[in-house]
Amino acid sequence: MKGLPGFRDFYPEPVPTPDSWSLDLRRHIFDTWRGTAGRYGFREYDGPPIEELELYTQKSGEEIVGQLYNFVDKGDRNVSLRPEMTPTLARMAAAHTRNYKKPIKWFSIPQLFRYERQQKGRLREHFQLNADILGEENWAADAELIALLIDTLRDLKLTSDDFVIRLSSRRAWQEFFENGGGKDRDAYDFYQIVDKLEREDPAVSGERLAKLGFSYDQVNDFIESGQPTDELSAILGNIEARGLGDFIKVDYRIIRGLAYYTGPVYEAFDKRGKFRAIAGGGRYDHLVKLISGGKNDLPALGFGMGDVVLAELLKDRGLIPPLGQALDAFVQITDEALRDASLGLVQQLRQAGLATDYPLLKTKPDKQFKRALELQAKWLVTLKDTHQATVKNLETREETSIATAEVPTCSLFRKEATPPS
Ligand code: HAM
Secondary structure: OOOOOOOOOEEOOOOOOOOOEEHHHHHHHHHHHHHHHHHOOOEEOOOOOEEEOHHHHOOOOHHHHOOOOEEEOOOOOEEEEOOOOHHHHHHHHHHOHHHOOOOEEEEEOOEEEOOOOOEOOEOOEEEEEEEEEEOOOOHHHHHHHHHHHHHHHHHOOOOOOOEEEEEEEHHHHHHHHHHOOOOHHHHHHHHHHHHHOOOOOHHHHHHHHHHOOOOHHHHHHHHHHOOOOHHHHHHHHHHHHOOOHHHEEEOOOOOOOOOOOOOEEEEEEEOOOOOOOOEEEEEOOOHHHHHOOOOOOOOEEEEEEEHHHHHHHHHHOOOOOOOOOOOOEEEEOOOHHHHHHHHHHHHHHHHOOOOEEOOOOOOOHHHHHHHHHHOOOOEEEEEOOOOEEEEEEOOOOOEEEEEHHHHHHOHHHHHHOOOOO
16 A cells, blocks of 8 residues: 655654655754744644645635545534644634733644645645744734844854845735726636736736736736835845845745735745745735634734745755764663663663663674664673673774762763753
8 A cells, every 4th residue: 555645754863765754854954943932932832733624725825725635524524634734723813812922932743744746845744844923913023033044044054155135025016006996806716816927928828917907018028027025125124134145036926825824924935946835935924814804803913834844945055964863872682681781771861861772682693793783872781790781882982891889970971962952
């Protein structure tokens, strides 16, 4: 049996084939996401992986609705796997608006499911860092999120040669659309056409625009001549004040495909243009009100950064750090009469916080040694008798004799033990 198309198996390092997905790489990405978000004062939340279908059909827009993994559950409820986190966050925030001081700064690392046509950088499941701020109308919050997005990618060792944030404004596009005589009910279709402009045949986009009363050239002129709005200028100034100006530029080609955005929007792209968007987000000031049926109103904004394009990009740029097992100690059992004593020692080493392994069954000493090397153990520990042990540094091959009782607290380990993650 094979796994479903578009779903990944994550193997521990060393991965079986060059294109296998690595769980160690995934953890490296998640640890970085958590670390940067924590430094920016964001708190972690989570929600259910299945929600009522309606949560998505009303607010996310047709693009996402066409990709839903939805079904009727055994209680006759119309449900869907979550294709994105934002509606869940809006629902959670609306339910407890008064319990939290504003602005609320939250992040999450959900696994999301979209029945997409599989292609490079797009699968049917992916993980996303979602970072959002709720309860702040000022553009200072937009800038704070963009800075977090930049620093998250910098913490993964990407530089301004690798990526750029393309900043735009849904509001500016809305004004362009309204001033050009666009009808309210066509607005989302219009945004969708602009969103696909870079990937679609210009003739096809032109035809679609014409149906809504716009010409391709008119749209293109707006993109080319697009001056930053006051709001975008203020955001740029804020990002420049942090010394991060090289990472951002105004680009009206960005409009975002999701329906709920209302203000500044942006996407992160690799500079060589080899990959799909790394991240995307923006302001969605009306979603909490919509989802709470008008009961609660909270301005909100945020972004999502996917793990798929990110992993491809890090591989492409050679930015994956050494991953894999780092065992502290391998306890060798050369005399089966000492197995019980060795088990006692293994237990004490583990309790002392050292990653420790040993042979489960009687094994020839040379095989045990080979195994210790394969597991990249730093130390080989061998009981000579119940009182005396040797501790061998597997890198320098230096060996030290030591009383068995002192092994778990041995200062040699203290200097090098892997800190618990
Ligand atoms: P999105 O643009 O749909 O936004 O997704 C954000 C990122 O998730 C994309 O830039 C991409 O890296 C990744 N991604 C999306 N779909 C897939 C897929 N099928 N396979 C692999 N990676 C994918 C949102 O989801 C918004 N809810 C983000 C947001 C948060 N806006 C405000 N707060």
